[in-house]
Amino acid sequence: xxxxxxxxxxxxxxxxxxxxxxxxxxxxxxxxxxxxxxxxxxxxxxxxxxxxxxxxxxxxxxxxxxxxxxxxxxxxxxx
Numbered sequence: 001x002x003x004x005x006x007x008x009x010x011x012x013x014x015x016x017x018x019x020x021x022x023x024x025x026x027x028x029x030x031x032x033x034x035x036x037x038x039x040x041x042x043x044x045x046x047x048x049x050x051x052x053x054x055x056x057x058x059x060x061x062x063x064x065x066x067x068x069x070x071x072x073x074x075x076x077x078x079x
Contacts, residue, residue, distance in 0.1 A: 007022055010022065016051070017051030017052070021043060022044060025043070
């Protein structure tokens with residue numbers, strides 16, 4: 001029950017990626033049992049950091065109001 005309370009608290013504080021990573025670690029506890037506290041905490045913080053950076057990038061792309069989506073194949077370069 002304590003872990004569910006922790007997950008609920010993380011979500012309430014808007015640390016949803018950290019909560020999801022903690023749930024993932026709890027579901028696959030055998031893979032994480034050999035890790036120390038700092039290593040597991042680092043994974044939680046990294047998950048939250050990466051999610052926030054990805055969201056920031058997506059928000060910047062959306063706010064740029066590009067005329068059309070682009071891809072690398074359509075990029076024109078000169079040698």
